[in-house]
Amino acid sequence: MGGLATRFARPPDCKRVAGFTEPQESRHAYHYLYGVNTGYATGSDVYGFSALDGMITTIWDAGGYDVIDLSGATYAVDLDLAEGAFSTVAATGSNNLAIAFGTVIEDAIGSGFDDRIVGNDAANRLTGGSGDDELTGRGGVDIFGFAEGWGNDTITDFVVGEDQLDFAGAGLSFANLDITSFGGDTLIAHLGDSVTLLGVATIDESNFVFA
Ligand SMILES: [Ca+2]
Ligand SMILES: [Ca+2]
Ligand SMILES: [Ca+2]
Secondary structure, eight states, X not given: OOXXXXXXXXXXXXXXXXXXXXXXXXXXXXXXXXOOOTTSOOSOOEEEHHHHTTOOEEEOOOXXXXXXXXXXXXXXXXXXXXXXXXXXXXXXXXXXXXXXXXXXXXXXXXOSSOOEEEOOSSOOEEEOOSSOOEEEOOSSOOEEEOOTTOOEEEESSOOTTTSEEEOGGGTOOGGGOEEEEETXXXXXXXXXXXXXXXTOOOOOGGGEEOO
């Protein structure tokens, strides 16, 4: 079983530069996205902030229930779990992180800042954390998790009757939520926090998970 060093190995000709941007650096990452090695990271892995922070890297992962946990990030992150997608987990520059083809990350946890988190076509659990986050589940039955003080978040593609809003971490019940519809969207609010479901006209308790 490979350790973090092998899973996060950088292409040998890929130099780390300040303010890395496409296309120069992504060309290396692009080549590195291809090729299959199903022999490592087959368990359930957690990819944390310290391993990803500012690193030009590709996550290869061959199975298990995997989590990218950026709750420790010291800045907002832009995370896309799709195979072959690029993400930014860096204080400067962009697109330093790639998800290899054949890799399915199930779970993503954002920072305390205003993140953008996009799932893949698998069933994902997406948690924006505090800050005003934009969340997109893509396909699959996705669960969006909210804890106390989650901010003013937006879910761009919530599917009624399929996706779920999990407020167990916020210690709330359905009766604690103010739910209003406006302009074809639905706003779910509690004190200063809210979730806007774009393109969702109505919602009921069956779309929620509580403790
Ligand atoms: Ca956040
Ligand atoms: Ca949030
Ligand atoms: Ca999904």
